[in-house]
Amino acid sequence: xxxxxxxxxxxxxxxxxxxxxxxxxxxxxxxxxxxxxxxxxxxxxxxxxxxxxxxxxxxxxxxxxxxxxxxxxxxxxxxxxxxxxxxxxxxxxxxxxxxxxxxxxxxxxxxxxxxxxxxxxxxxxxxxxxxxxxxxxxxxxxxxxxxxxxxxxxxxxxxxxxxxxxxxxxxxxxxxxxxxxxxxxxxxxxxxxxxxxxxxxxxxxxxxxxxxxxxx
Amino acid sequence: xxxxxxxxxxxxxxxxxxxxxxxxxxxxxxxxxxxxxxxxxxxxxxxxxxxxxxxxxxxxxxxxxxxxxxxxxxxxxxxxxxxxxxxxxxxxxxxxxxxxxxxxxxxxxxxxxxxxxxxxxxxxxxxxxxxxxxxxxxxxxxxxxxxxxxxxxxxxxxxxxxxxxxxxxxxxxxxxxxxxxxxxxxxxxxxxxxxxxxxxxxxxxxxxxxxxxxxxxxxxxxxx
Numbered sequence: 001x002x003x004x005x006x007x008x009x010x011x012x013x014x015x016x017x018x019x020x021x022x023x024x025x026x027x028x029x030x031x032x033x034x035x036x037x038x039x040x041x042x043x044x045x046x047x048x049x050x051x052x053x054x055x056x057x058x059x060x061x062x063x064x065x066x067x068x069x070x071x072x073x074x075x076x077x078x079x080x081x082x083x084x085x086x087x088x089x090x091x092x093x094x095x096x097x098x099x100x101x102x103x104x105x106x107x108x109x110x111x112x113x114x115x116x117x118x119x120x121x122x123x124x125x126x127x128x129x130x131x132x133x134x135x136x137x138x139x140x141x142x143x144x145x146x147x148x149x150x151x152x153x154x155x156x157x158x159x160x161x162x163x164x165x166x167x168x169x170x171x172x173x174x175x176x177x178x179x180x181x182x183x184x185x186x187x188x189x190x191x192x193x194x195x196x197x198x199x200x201x202x203x204x205x206x207x208x209x210x211x212x213x214x215x216x
Numbered sequence: 217x218x219x220x221x222x223x224x225x226x227x228x229x230x231x232x233x234x235x236x237x238x239x240x241x242x243x244x245x246x247x248x249x250x251x252x253x254x255x256x257x258x259x260x261x262x263x264x265x266x267x268x269x270x271x272x273x274x275x276x277x278x279x280x281x282x283x284x285x286x287x288x289x290x291x292x293x294x295x296x297x298x299x300x301x302x303x304x305x306x307x308x309x310x311x312x313x314x315x316x317x318x319x320x321x322x323x324x325x326x327x328x329x330x331x332x333x334x335x336x337x338x339x340x341x342x343x344x345x346x347x348x349x350x351x352x353x354x355x356x357x358x359x360x361x362x363x364x365x366x367x368x369x370x371x372x373x374x375x376x377x378x379x380x381x382x383x384x385x386x387x388x389x390x391x392x393x394x395x396x397x398x399x400x401x402x403x404x405x406x407x408x409x410x411x412x413x414x415x416x417x418x419x420x421x422x423x424x425x426x427x428x429x430x431x432x433x434x435x436x437x438x439x440x
Contacts, residue, residue, distance in 0.1 A: 013281055013284055017280075018291060025298055025299070029302060032302045032306035032307075036306045039306065043313075127250060127404055127405075129401060
């Protein structure tokens with residue numbers, strides 16, 4: 001075989017392997033795509049159920065969602081809970097800055113702007129030190145339930161170290177400070193955009209759990 | 217034949233252990249060993265990828281020419297990782313939520329590639345499968361040991377959240393060995409990983425010396 005032919009045969013071998021494994025992957029994607037979408041939807045509904053009790057609404061939160069811009073011009077999805085067609089609560093993602101980067105939370109509030117529940121979705125804080133806001137590590141995050149922008153007054157929406165009313169943890173002030181700040185801003189967002197957020201005639205968002213998984 | 221498999225098993229679990237002897241695959245061995253449960257899960261996922269890719273390369277070793285073997289090996293490993301990623305996401309979702317972001321990292325773990333190059337490319341299907349499998353199990357054991365030490369010293373528990381990962385039947389594995397808040401935080405942070413790995417490598421070499429074995433310093437180069 002000439003050198004050229006050998007090169008060609010190597011190329012063909014590599015191409016054949018690529019084709020073969022490509023087919024295997026395409027087929028595997030085909031048989032798992034529905035299950036993966038179902039799991040993603042379950043995850044979303046589970047995290048929403050933690051911040052909006054399922055007893056107060058009778059709709060599917062994911063179906064009645066809209067997208068809007070938050071105070072930092074980021075696109076967020078607002079999930080609306082309704083009972084007999086009337087809005088009874090909202091849930092949306094809020095963002096805080098912690099010790100090691102962004103902390104993502106989901107907050108549920110009622111139509112008066114009172115907090116129904118807050119949960120951390122993702123964070124990079126130090127394990128064992130800055131992770132006490134996780135629901136499985138303690139009840140710190142539950143202390144926000146029932147609060148609103150006037151209760152306590154705005155200048156008390158701080159950790160105790162800064163003159164506010166919220167506990168912080170030994171060795172970690174930055175994390176709770178970031179979370180308290182995120183929640184306060186989340187409540188302000190609701191006050192400023194109440195009408196848009198509760199307008200059920202607005203076009204529904206395309207974002208739903210059936211969307212294929214996001215890239216890494 | 218039996219002797220060959222005995223060597224394969226012994227190499228994978230002890231003599232040429234991926235982590236403790238060859239010091240390969242240290243990225244997951246550091247990143248995923250904060251708790252024994254995560255380490256075990258990561259090890260098992262890696263073992264599955266290694267067994268499958270070694271078997272495939274062993275099967276096709278006569279078709280894979282010398283010149284294109286490295287891209288083909290990478291292709292095989294990447295495909296197997298993608299399959300594990302898809303199947304775990306669809307059917308073992310709880311485990312996926314914990315390990316999900318680390319599964320793609322198996323591609324960059326050099327241990328599977330090292331075994332394809334050193335063993336599976338030169339041996340037939342069954343021995344290759346055994347090599348991949350036992351190297352993977354050896355890797356799993358190594359990770360779980362590092363994870364166990366870090367978790368016990370760091371937070372005082374062992375196999376916490378195992379039931380979350382593998383199902384309620386594994387609740388019995390979850391143990392609290394030290395009282396709460398007595399752990400040394402550093403051990404579950406990155407420096408703890410390096411410390412524990414170093415100590416365990418020393419431990420293995422001391423056992424080898426006691427058994428009168430020569431210590432191989434060559435690492436990956438002395439493999440197979």
